[in-house]
Amino acid sequence: MIGATAGVSAMYQAMSSLGFAAESPYRGPVNLQGAPPGASVVVLGAGIAGMTAAYELRNAGYRVQVLEYNGRPGGRNWTLRGGDSYTELGGATQYCEFDKDLYINPGPWRIPYHHRGILSYCKRLGVPLEAFVQVNYNAYLHSSRAFGGKPRRYREIKADYQGHVAELLAKATQQSALDTSVTKEDREKLLESLRDWGALDPDFTYVAGDSSSQRRGYQKHPGGGLTARPIPSQPIGLGDILESRLWQGIALADEMDMQTALFQPVGGMGRVGEAFGRELGPLIRYRSKVVAIQQDAHGVTVSYEDTENPGSRLTAKADWCLCTIPLPILAQIQMNVGPGMAAAIGAVPYASAVKVGLQFKRRFWEEDDHIYGGISYTDLPIMNIAYPNTGYHSGGKGVLLGAYIWGQHAMHFTAMSPQERVQKVVEYGSQVHPQYPQEFENGIAVAWHRSPFTMGCFGMWTSDTRDKHYDNLCHIDGRIALAGEHASYIPGWQEGAVTSALDAIERLHAHAVEQGGKA
Amino acid sequence: MTSHVGKTCVAALLSTLGAVGFAADTTSTQTAPDVITAGGEEVYGHICQACHMPGGQGAEGAGHYPKLAGDPALASWQYVAMTVLSGRNGMPPFGEPAHQDAANFGAVHLSDQKIAEVVNYVRSHFGNKYKDKVTASQVAKLPHPGSG
Numbered sequence: 001m002i003g004a005t006a007g008v009s010a011m012y013q014a015m016s017s018l019g020f021a022a023e024s025p026y027r028g029p030v031n032l033q034g035a036p037p038g039a040s041v042v043v044l045g046a047g048i049a050g051m052t053a054a055y056e057l058r059n060a061g062y063r064v065q066v067l068e069y070n071g072r073p074g075g076r077n078w079t080l081r082g083g084d085s086y087t088e089l090g091g092a093t094q095y096c097e098f099d100k101d102l103y104i105n106p107g108p109w110r111i112p113y114h115h116r117g118i119l120s121y122c123k124r125l126g127v128p129l130e131a132f133v134q135v136n137y138n139a140y141l142h143s144s145r146a147f148g149g150k151p152r153r154y155r156e157i158k159a160d161y162q163g164h165v166a167e168l169l170a171k172a173t174q175q176s177a178l179d180t181s182v183t184k185e186d187r188e189k190l191l192e193s194l195r196d197w198g199a200l201d202p203d204f205t206y207v208a209g210d211s212s213s214q215r216r217g218y219q220k221h222p223g224g225g226l227t228a229r230p231i232p233s234q235p236i237g238l239g240d241i242l243e244s245r246l247w248q249g250i251a252l253a254d255e256m257d258m259q260t261a262l263f264q265p266v267g268g269m270g271r272v273g274e275a276f277g278r279e280l281g282p283l284i285r286y287r288s289k290v291v292a293i294q295q296d297a298h299g300v301t302v303s304y305e306d307t308e309n310p311g312s313r314l315t316a317k318a319d320w321c322l323c324t325i326p327l328p329i330l331a332q333i334q335m336n337v338g339p340g341m342a343a344a345i346g347a348v349p350y351a352s353a354v355k356v357g358l359q360f361k362r363r364f365w366e367e368d369d370h371i372y373g374g375i376s377y378t379d380l381p382i383m384n385i386a387y388p389n390t391g392y393h394s395g396g397k398g399v400l401l402g403a404y405i406w407g408q409h410a411m412h413f414t415a416m417s418p419q420e421r422v423q424k425v426v427e428y429g430s431q432v433h434p435q436y437p438q439e440f441e442n443g444i445a446v447a448w449h450r451s452p453f454t455m456g457c458f459g460m461w462t463s464d465t466r467d468k469h470y471d472n473l474c475h476i477d478g479r480i481a482l483a484g485e486h487a488s489y490i491p492g493w494q495e496g497a498v499t500s501a502l503d504a505i506e507r508l509h510a511h512a513v514e515q516g517g518k519a
Numbered sequence: 520m521t522s523h524v525g526k527t528c529v530a531a532l533l534s535t536l537g538a539v540g541f542a543a544d545t546t547s548t549q550t551a552p553d554v555i556t557a558g559g560e561e562v563y564g565h566i567c568q569a570c571h572m573p574g575g576q577g578a579e580g581a582g583h584y585p586k587l588a589g590d591p592a593l594a595s596w597q598y599v600a601m602t603v604l605s606g607r608n609g610m611p612p613f614g615e616p617a618h619q620d621a622a623n624f625g626a627v628h629l630s631d632q633k634i635a636e637v638v639n640y641v642r643s644h645f646g647n648k649y650k651d652k653v654t655a656s657q658v659a660k661l662p663h664p665g666s667g
Binding site: 069089090091289290325326327328329331332333345346348349350351352407408411412414415447449450451452453454455456460462463464 | 564565566567568569570572576578579580581582583584606607608609610611612619620621622623626627665
């Protein structure tokens, strides 16, 4: 099986056919010229998809109103900062006790350079960006079952894996084992490239020395004066590398979604949603829980509850409706659409994911371990430890992402109380960073299946469900169009939300123009 | 419990693939799921409870997770088993997929035996007192993801 044998890169490639890892189809600002005078659209959800749509429709001259369940804009585009509180499904409330300027992004946290749609809105809304570090060669790859549970540096595993493979290939080439595949003319070029790629010695071996230590690090680094002389380090043997399976952590960064450059908004991903919210101002009605969506020949009527007045019934009417409500919730809302769209809405299960932010008394990962930003990977249930890509070298406290969990472990962590999640994450993380127990102060845990406004992390499609339902989900049904990452081939990325919203409003606009608006 | 090597492999692949997309931030070195050896109570406590809450109490926000305690729909073990196998609305399917095109990324796939155990657990706890028990072979006869 791909997963068992080939690591995350091969899996990522295997997923491309399902829409992951595709370059964004964003084509530049949307053109909605000729909006019928007085035409109106009600947008459901003030997440990235809903606010992208509302922003463009308003600019095009439509009368727009947005209904949002939360008391803030952004949806999954969200940053938790000191002073914030969060109540999850089941009623547990957490208060974020982080120091000023420290935060975590419970949802999206990075923007690949080719996600040109979301990037363009950052630019137009004046949201400043900074670099997101995906790969840090000095961060850890950790297996609890290898090297006595001691983490290794990414650079050691990468250099040694690559070096040994290069040496093997060079040997095979020299022993004529590849002669049926490699021409005589190419043989020398291949050897030369393998020496270059694998940091091999002149005799095509991967051994302790300057070549390998320049990549994996020295035992004693070169310096100045009388202590200047470096001591090369000893590479890890090929067998140990293979046995450890830490090679599975190498290739992810080669995937297009993870390639440098990536960005994060200065101050947290939530800055994007906040900027959209400021821009749209009173067009957004917060704390509005949609309970029914009904369309007829004349328009769309949305019934909703003011969540501060439980039991209240309010209505919003418009000519058209752009609905971005996550599918697990939409499936429970009464809505008169055709059987195709209705079936599609009920056919997309949502992924489980958990993020846990931890505040420590000091930035020991920088001070002790010399890790500045980036991500360590572990086979422990916490899966990731991600270091802040900002505020380097600052004194005082620091917040890191102590866990980013998927799959079964995420379900298990979701099933715990928030306090238990934080406690477990500190326990597990201590195996990678022994400083944890001494330095830990407080934490906050967001489990996406307990999010009251999404009931899950993102829509999971299969080849089967794409074939049966995807087009039905995206086709306009009468006066109602759906948008969001769930209506895209870039699931779980903000770019999917942006491009699906633009695609949907272009089609809605065409309908509106065709029908002269009110019809 | 049933143990199909092929299916286990698919499950391993899928639980790893689930990481790709929203974040893609996982290597496939995750440890083997401990729930495979667990009984109905553990499966509920490690998986179902994430949404249906301790005691099967359910929860309500913009939408709701059904309360399992006292839910009359549980009278039909077939309904419960079908829901666990194939999911319902946003709920992920937990049945082993019949083929890879029906495989759900990030989903956890339970054997028919585990599904029987958790169905029996839910129908006999939280104040639910259904006496009839479902077996793995009965679950096996129901449609699995991608089989129909």
